[in-house]
Amino acid sequence: MQEVLxxxxxxxRQAVLxxxxxxxxxxxxxxxxxxxxxxRIAYLLSKGVNPFNILALTFTNKAxxxxxxxxxxxxxxxxxxxxxxxxxxxxxxxxxRYEAQHIGYPSNFSVYDxxxxxxxxxxxxxxxxxxxxKYKVSSVLHRISDAKNNLISPKDYLxxxxxxxxxxxxxxxxxxxxxxxxxxxxxxxxxxxxxDLLLNMYRLLTQIPESLHKYQHKFKYILIDxxxxxxxxxxxxxxLLAAAHENICVVGDDAQSIxxxxxxxxxxxxxFDKDYDNVKKIILEQxxxxxxxxxxAANAIIKHNKSQIPKNLWTNIxxxxxxxxxxxxxxxxxxxxxVEIIKEQSLRHHYEFNQFAILYRTxxxxxxxxxxxxxxxxxxxxxxxxxxxxxxxxxDVLAYLRIIVNPQDNEQLKRIINVxxxxxxxxxxxxxxxxxxxxxxxxxxxxxxxQHYDFRQSTATSLQNFCTLIQYLRTLTAKHNAYELAxxxxxxxxxFKELKExxxxxxxxxxxxxxxxLNSIKEWTELPDDESGELIDKSLGAxxxxxxxxxxxxxxxEVEQKSVKLMTVHAAKGLEFSCVFVVGLEExxxxxxxxxxxxxxxxxxxxxxxxxxxxxxxxxxxxxxxSRYKFGQITYNESSRFIDEIPxxxxxxxxxxxxxxxxxxxxxxxxxxEQNKTGFSKNVMSExxxxxxxxxHTKVVGLDSKGVYHQHLGNxxxxxxxxxxxxxxxxIINLEGDAHNPIAHIKFNKFPTEIKRIFLQYAKLEIIP
DNA sequence: CTTTACCCACTTTTT
DNA sequence: GTGGGTAAAG
Numbered sequence: 001m002q003e004v005l006x007x008x009x010x011x012x013r014q015a016v017l018x019x020x021x022x023x024x025x026x027x028x029x030x031x032x033x034x035x036x037x038x039x040r041i042a043y044l045l046s047k048g049v050n051p052f053n054i055l056a057l058t059f060t061n062k063a064x065x066x067x068x069x070x071x072x073x074x075x076x077x078x079x080x081x082x083x084x085x086x087x088x089x090x091x092x093x094x095x096x097r098y099e100a101q102h103i104g105y106p107s108n109f110s111v112y113d114x115x116x117x118x119x120x121x122x123x124x125x126x127x128x129x130x131x132x133x134k135y136k137v138s139s140v141l142h143r144i145s146d147a148k149n150n151l152i153s154p155k156d157y158l159x160x161x162x163x164x165x166x167x168x169x170x171x172x173x174x175x176x177x178x179x180x181x182x183x184x185x186x187x188x189x190x191x192x193x194x195x196d197l198l199l200n201m202y203r204l205l206t207q208i209p210e211s212l213h214k215y216q217h218k219f220k221y222i223l224i225d226x227x228x229x230x231x232x233x234x235x236x237x238x239x240l241l242a243a244a245h246e247n248i249c250v251v252g253d254d255a256q257s258i259x260x261x262x263x264x265x266x267x268x269x270x271x272f273d274k275d276y277d278n279v280k281k282i283i284l285e286q287x288x289x290x291x292x293x294x295x296x297a298a299n300a301i302i303k304h305n306k307s308q309i310p311k312n313l314w315t316n317i318x319x320x321x322x323x324x325x326x327x328x329x330x331x332x333x334x335x336x337x338x339v340e341i342i343k344e345q346s347l348r349h350h351y352e353f354n355q356f357a358i359l360y361r362t363x364x365x366x367x368x369x370x371x372x373x374x375x376x377x378x379x380x381x382x383x384x385x386x387x388x389x390x391x392x393x394x395x396d397v398l399a400y401l402r403i404i405v406n407p408q409d410n411e412q413l414k415r416i417i418n419v420x421x422x423x424x425x426x427x428x429x430x431x432x433x434x435x436x437x438x439x440x441x442x443x444x445x446x447x448x449x450x451q452h453y454d455f456r457q458s459t460a461t462s463l464q465n466f467c468t469l470i471q472y473l474r475t476l477t478a479k480h481n482a483y484e485l486a487x488x489x490x491x492x493x494x495x496f497k498e499l500k501e502x503x504x505x506x507x508x509x510x511x512x513x514x515x516x517x518l519n520s521i522k523e524w525t526e527l528p529d530d531e532s533g534e535l536i537d538k539s540l541g542a543x544x545x546x547x548x549x550x551x552x553x554x555x556x557x558e559v560e561q562k563s564v565k566l567m568t569v570h571a572a573k574g575l576e577f578s579c580v581f582v583v584g585l586e587e588x589x590x591x592x593x594x595x596x597x598x599x600x601x602x603x604x605x606x607x608x609x610x611x612x613x614x615x616x617x618x619x620x621x622x623x624x625x626x627s628r629y630k631f632g633q634i635t636y637n638e639s640s641r642f643i644d645e646i647p648x649x650x651x652x653x654x655x656x657x658x659x660x661x662x663x664x665x666x667x668x669x670x671x672x673x674e675q676n677k678t679g680f681s682k683n684v685m686s687e688x689x690x691x692x693x694x695x696x697h698t699k700v701v702g703l704d705s706k707g708v709y710h711q712h713l714g715n716x717x718x719x720x721x722x723x724x725x726x727x728x729x730x731x732i733i734n735l736e737g738d739a740h741n742p743i744a745h746i747k748f749n750k751f752p753t754e755i756k757r758i759f760l761q762y763a764k765l766e767i768i769p
Numbered sequence: 770c771t772t773t774a775c776c777c778a779c780t781t782t783t784t
Numbered sequence: 785g786t787g788g789g790t791a792a793a794g
Contacts, residue, residue, distance in 0.1 A: 059784070089784050114783085194784055261782060364780050367785085384783090418770095425770045459770095549784075570782045592781060608782085631779080632785060 030289030
């Protein structure tokens with residue numbers, strides 16, 4: 001242990017040794033955050049702390065897995081079982097299964113992923129006879145999720161006049177009813193969605209005093225990774241858990257907060273020292289990852305953001321090559337050029353392919369790169385997008401398995417009752433649901449007793465056969481492990497038969513996917529029992545418990561390990577590569593225009609860019625394209641403002657000549673790094689509070705600095721009432737910016753105390769006459 | 770009830 | 785360029 005401590009710098013060591021009392025570690029990019037966390041846990045254990053008393057929470061399975069492995073390494077043979085290291089969701093799921101009876105759930109409750117959730121919401125929207133066009137599932141889900149994460153129950157929701165008014169305005173007046181019904185249905189199905197795992201943990205702690213006491217005393221030491229990404233609910237839970245011992249250590253970096261879109265509250269970390277007395281605050285500022293030019297650029301960029309904890313990241317690594325900025329004619333050139341560079345670099349500097357990463361803002365951008373990589377025979381692996389477990393055929397098999405374990409789960413039942421087609425159609429399912437509601441019994445019970453209800457003879461037989469199948473599979477659970485059951489499901493249900501008959505390319509791929517699923521289940525059942533001799537449950541139930549919260553297949557094949565990695569910037573957080581390409585740096589794409597509706601959103605995009613470039617150790621390329629296909633149509637984009645924000649000393653610009661078009665087609669723009677061409681960022685960053693002058697209310701907007709009137713802004717004027725897709729109703733109080741970047745100061749009914757600055761060119765405002 | 774054909778909306782990020 | 789959902793035909 002001593003040697004391990006010697007490897008740390010003074011701040012890191014301090015963070016490890018300060019074990020008692022609240023501790024807040026601001027860990028800059030590449031400052032050895034994981035090292036500190038893992039060493040800290042190892043240190044606690046070496047001091048004789050019982051692993052049973054330690055809780056470490058992360059946001060991703062990958063982070064949890066890495067921490068476990070690194071602790072194991074430090075401890076060598078010492079015993080590290082019983083440590084609670086995992087994601088918020090998986091740790092709480094584990095606790096909730098154990099405590100299920102306290103909150104009225106079965107301990108084998110299902111966990112709904114986003115697809116399951118959306119399916120249920122959709123059927124509820126239909127049941128309530130609401131217009132699917134107005135109640136778009138994704139927006140409904142988002143709003144419900146927001147409510148849950150802010151501890152607003154369906155009752156609170158329905159009784160809150162402000163929320164109701166807002167919903168009516170959004171033409172989703174019945175959203176509260178949808179929310180209420182959704183919660184009821186989930187409960188009836190014995191299912192929890194991702195938010196419920198947090199919410200029910202909160203309920204357990206607040207409603208069952210014994211449980212609160214139990215877990216407060218169990219978890220004497222609490223560590224939370226990526227604390228800047230916690231939402232209100234997670235914040236409340238950790239506060240409850242830590243209340244008894246206050247040995248809570250949070251690690252995070254406000255500059256890397258990129259999840260506010262799903263409710264993360266940066267203030268949780270910014271105000272941590274207000275939550276506890278005697279908070280020890282440590283800032284890790286030495287960066288061990290990137291060379292000077294990259295770190296210099298990163299520091300310069302993040303300075304454009306207003307609110308952040310001041311820090312000065314530095315590195316001992318001497319400056320190497322400058323950052324290269326590649327401006328391409330179009331998106332396929334961008335991809336082609338980058339793949340050429342990868343090949344050249346790997347030859348000349350002996351980089352392995354796995355030392356390259358291509359990072360983009362949106363998943364859709366991966367396709368062009370995929371084509372180019374394939375054409376040039378470079379091995380690659382794309383992360384994200386449609387994950388293995390989201391595929392139809394895989395979900396179908398899993399749905400069978402989940403029904404076997406939890407027959408209450410109507411969503412899974414509806415999913416597979418007619419897969420493969422067995423003559424049970426829409427009308428029959430509706431009829432079953434009606435009976436189920438009338439007799440107040442579950443869908444599954446209707447099937448079991450189908451002979452008592454008048455179904456057509458052929459339908460009745462189909463239902464009987466399906467029922468017999470499920471009953472038979474259920475009898476197998478006691479004696480057979482997860483793999484044997486899954487295999488039987490595929491054979492007996494006819495899924496295999498159906499897939500085998502489909503000889504199309506996609507059909508074969510689907511069959512292979514199911515085979516792969518079976519293999520992975522088999523591998524799982526054959527995992528050795530823990531070294532401690534703890535017998536691991538190989539039942540189907542145990543398998544399903546861990547599978548739902550698993551996002552991507554963690555075990556990479558050897559080929560994949562040697563491949564160029566492609567992923568979104570979000571997915572790259574926490575990773576590092578020798579050579580990084582950040583691509584698609586265009587206005588509208590990165591920063592992305594769909595979310596650029598306020599200055600705060602721009603800051604988040606900038607943090608995202610900061611995360612992107614700090615992934616690079618030695619070499620960094622920034623790339624964009626003057627034109628790009630979107631929906632099969634060519635769009636023309638200006639280069640990203642973020643490129644202009646990097647001081648010239650760190651960058652070298654290269655204009656890539658098109659391979660396909662002549663010069664006149666490409667219009668290279670000369671960039672002057674010193675000067676901000678748009679004059680835009682300066683405005684945005686202004687820290688002066690906005691003054692409202694009542695005398696200006698008749699001013700018509702659209703006047704630029706020279707007093708020229710601009711037609712397209714004619715609709716926006718002071719006191720104009722508007723509706724914003726995200727913030728709702730509001731009134732324009734003032735206008736600024738020039739014709740190219742008009743900004744409105746808007747007071748929203750939802751936020752009576754603040755004035756938001758909205759970029760008119762991005763915001764989709766509706767004018768209220 | 771099933772299959773096929775067309776149409777449409779979609780592209781921000783994820784546990 | 786995709787995949788999912790709906791409508792009409794079988």
